Amino acid sequence: MVDVYWRIGMHGDQPSLRHRAETRGDWVPTAPGSLTPTWRDGRPDDRTYLEHMLDVVRAAESAGFVGGLLPSFPFTDDPFATAASLLRETSTFRFMVAFQPGFLDPFAAARIASSLQLLGDGRLVYNVITGGGGPAQQWWGDRVGHDDRYARTAEFLQAHRAVWGTTPVDLDGRFYTLQGARLPEALAAQPFPEVFFSGSSPAAIEAAAAHTDYYLSWLEPFDALRQKFDAVRERAAVLGTSPKFAVRIDVLARPTAEEAWDELRAGFAHVDPRRLAEAPLGDSVGAARGHSFLPATIRDVRDLEVEPGVWGGFSHLRGGPAFGLVGDYDQVAERLADLLDLGIDSFILAGVPHLEEAHRVGEEVLTRLRVPVRA
Known part of the structure; x- marks a missing residue:
């Protein structure tokens, strides 16, 4: 059984990969051809982008996805607040909230998350991101160096789990200080969210092996993924943990x-x-790894196909990671099955535009996988 999530665009959407211009959502000026809001009778209507996100959620749920990822960027709504709205409109769909621990106190995060668990009957999942440095990290006012950011994330997760209960917790850590922190009984009784943790550096692998339920990676050439997963398994064995992989x-x-x-x-x-040929900004090891797999000379779209069906040019057609899968329905399903053979337990899939592609991928690709998909 494999859990498959769908990405829910938090910052608008493109109509296709053919033109990198957002026409969906209220993050760009509304004009003829826009959706949510739509241009009607010479002015925008009153339909919000949140309603469009709900359409994507319902499409993903009906197409067989177990939940959706709510990304977090400086230019998006807050995923926790968005999840609170969407949880009330669904009954089984899980919401994977992306957040950076550096900007939340472990107890404050526990109160927010446990409240959402109570509201949504335990359907909150974490995508813990530590940040890739560069301008985006500084936008948040975060000047902490790369390895220290992962040390901070590790301390956060340790403290966050500790305060998820009714026994008072004291902590005098390197990054966080707590005194008598505890949740009220009704919130403490809620299940702790599953943790998806990403990062490719040695510091990230150390933190992930100790604290995550799922080690999450962007797609890379399959041999590179295998080597990275083996490094996580090796470190986890030393620590006595058993993370899954996504x-x-x-x-x-x-x-x-x-x-x-x-x-x-x-x-x-x-x-x-x-x-x-531009190298990625910041100190993200994952982004630098992705760039290193690409050829030095690129003349044709197929030059970025690093192995059958694995294409490294998506970041030039929309925001996000470089690599994805390309092909007919059977070919893409087969490549996903090959990843399952590497020990993958969960996928977070995406496509542009999110609404239409949720139906297409769910109905035409997930149905071709060799293993059952948890709905």
């Missing part, structure tokens, strides 16, 4: 492989060739 993957699947590649060619035609 991969975040963009998917472009069509009835024929040629249709899928034609879609990428159409989008790739608008990419500035000078951008293809």
Whole structure:
């Protein structure tokens, strides 16, 4: 049994990968052709982007996804607040909230999360992100160095679990100080959310091996993923833990492989060739790893296919990680099955636009997997 999540775009959406321009959501000016709000009779209607996110959630739920990832960026709504709204409109769908522990006190986070667990009958999941440095990290006012950020995340998770109860907790740590912290009985009785933890550096692997339920990675060439997972397993064995494994993957699947590649060619035609060689900003080891797998010379869309069906150009067509899967429905399902053979226990999938692709991927790809998908 594999858990498959779908990404819920928190900052608007593109109509396709052919043009990198958002037309869905209220984060960009509303104009003819926009959705949520839509331009009607010369002015925007009153439909909000939150309603569109709910449409995506319902599409994903009906298509067989167990839950949805709510990403967090400086330019998005807060995922905890958004989850509170969406939880009330659903009954079984899980919400994976992305957040950076550096900006929350362990007890305050426990009170927020346990309240959501009570509200949503235990359907909250964590995507713990430590931050990739660079301008985005400084936007938050965070000047902590790379390895120290992971040490802070580890201390946060240890303290966060400790205060999730009714016994008073004292902590005088390197990053956090608590005195007599505890939850009220009704909140303490709620289940602690499953933790998906990402990071590729030695510091990240050390923290993940100790504290995560699922070690989460962006998609990479499969041999590189295998080596990274083996490093996590090796460190976890020393610590006496047994994390599961998950991969975040963009998917472009069509009835024929040629249709899928034609879609990428159409989008790739608008990419500035000078951008293809640009190294990622910040000190993210994962982003640097992804860039290192790409060829030095790129003349055609297929030059970024590092192995069958694994394409490294998605970051040039939309925001997010570089690698995803491309092909016909059977080919993409087969590549997902190959990842399951690496020991993957969960996927976080995505496609543009999120609404239509939730139906397509759920109905045409998930149904072709060789193992059952938890609904």
